Amino acid sequence: MARPRVLSGVQPTGSLHLGNWLGAIRNWVDLQRSHDTFFCVVDLHAITVPHDPKQLAADTRSTAALYLACGIDPEQATVFVQSQVPAHAELAWLLNCVTPLNWLERMIQFKEKAVKQGDNVSVGLLDYPVLMAADILLYDADQVPVGEDQKQHLELARDIAQQRINSRFGSEETPVLKVPKPMIMKEGARVMSLTDGSAKMSKSDPNEGARINLLDPPELITKKIKRAKTDPVMGLEFGNPERPEADNLLGLYALLSGQSREQVSSECAEMGWGRFKPLLAETTVEALRPIQQRYSEISADRSGLDQVLAAGRERASAVAEQTLQRVQEAMGFARPATAN
Numbered sequence: 001m002a003r004p005r006v007l008s009g010v011q012p013t014g015s016l017h018l019g020n021w022l023g024a025i026r027n028w029v030d031l032q033r034s035h036d037t038f039f040c041v042v043d044l045h046a047i048t049v050p051h052d053p054k055q056l057a058a059d060t061r062s063t064a065a066l067y068l069a070c071g072i073d074p075e076q077a078t079v080f081v082q083s084q085v086p087a088h089a090e091l092a093w094l095l096n097c098v099t100p101l102n103w104l105e106r107m108i109q110f111k112e113k114a115v116k117q118g119d120n121v122s123v124g125l126l127d128y129p130v131l132m133a134a135d136i137l138l139y140d141a142d143q144v145p146v147g148e149d150q151k152q153h154l155e156l157a158r159d160i161a162q163q164r165i166n167s168r169f170g171s172e173e174t175p176v177l178k179v180p181k182p183m184i185m186k187e188g189a190r191v192m193s194l195t196d197g198s199a200k201m202s203k204s205d206p207n208e209g210a211r212i213n214l215l216d217p218p219e220l221i222t223k224k225i226k227r228a229k230t231d232p233v234m235g236l237e238f239g240n241p242e243r244p245e246a247d248n249l250l251g252l253y254a255l256l257s258g259q260s261r262e263q264v265s266s267e268c269a270e271m272g273w274g275r276f277k278p279l280l281a282e283t284t285v286e287a288l289r290p291i292q293q294r295y296s297e298i299s300a301d302r303s304g305l306d307q308v309l310a311a312g313r314e315r316a317s318a319v320a321e322q323t324l325q326r327v328q329e330a331m332g333f334a335r336p337a338t339a340n
């Protein structure tokens, strides 16, 4: 029996942080042995907000290198760059023409990002979730491991596939597109900011101290954790709505030390912040050390990374082209005479 298909991606904007790793990439690593996995660097999404053309290619490569450094094995998983598989943009156009505008206008992430862009909101920013739907649907993905912030976009992808493509252009027996199943999120799906336990850790936070990037050197990690927001209460605990910082940092400690929430709860129940912070800093540095080590090896071998991405592009294109053709046929396009 074919292994279930998984697709996910991260934007090559800024550096990846603990939220990207714990909420997304770490889960990808667990899935690659049991599933047929496709992981893309979504560079077309990265230009939905103003970007620096001098930086895009370098950020795309370094994001791909970080996937590998985090443990994605290109022998098992298909790693590729979104813009290098033209079917993504092509399917997005077809989906655009059947997606109601008001479905996009109510996307929370659009509303949040649009506020930050002022008068400069691009059509692309509004359309972002349709491109994401194309990414997912092209691969007939069964599962899409992402952090909680992407849940609304996943539901949109399901609605487009089911209500706008399959029910209009397919039949019950032969659906055009596979409807991805919602994926149950594991712990780590929502890592919060170091400076505000009620806001998510994000690449776009102007305060560098709010996040720990996967490539931050040990001294910087220690400094950021030392400055992280705390409260005057003694002892760390989960689930106290008055203490979002305690919940977040204790959660990070559990994930990064590989212990259960019960274990760290009892270990840190009586511990003051002054003892906890150095412990968390050391644990974080140790958890990131192997990733940083592998990252420097991978980035030193430019042609090795190029080969991985070229092979990934070929495998991804083969799947994506077939799906695109299926949709084109269902929607009634005239196919070129040479196509079969």
Ligand code: AMP
Binding pocket: 009, 010, 011, 019, 020, 021, 022, 023, 024, 145, 146, 147, 148, 149, 150, 188, 189, 190, 191, 192, 200, 201, 202, 203
């Ligand atoms: P982005 O940084 O928006 O490109 O997100 C890439 C992936 O990381 C997505 O799957 C997000 O859901 C996930 N992610 C981003 N920020 C966080 C966070 N603070 N906590 C958990 N997951 C996150």
Ligand code: TRP
Binding pocket: 007, 008, 009, 010, 011, 042, 045, 131, 132, 135, 136, 144, 145, 146, 150, 153
């Ligand atoms: N929108 C996602 C994010 O910012 C990135 C993304 C684009 C994605 N296409 C995707 C994630 C397809 C999963 C599947 O996190």
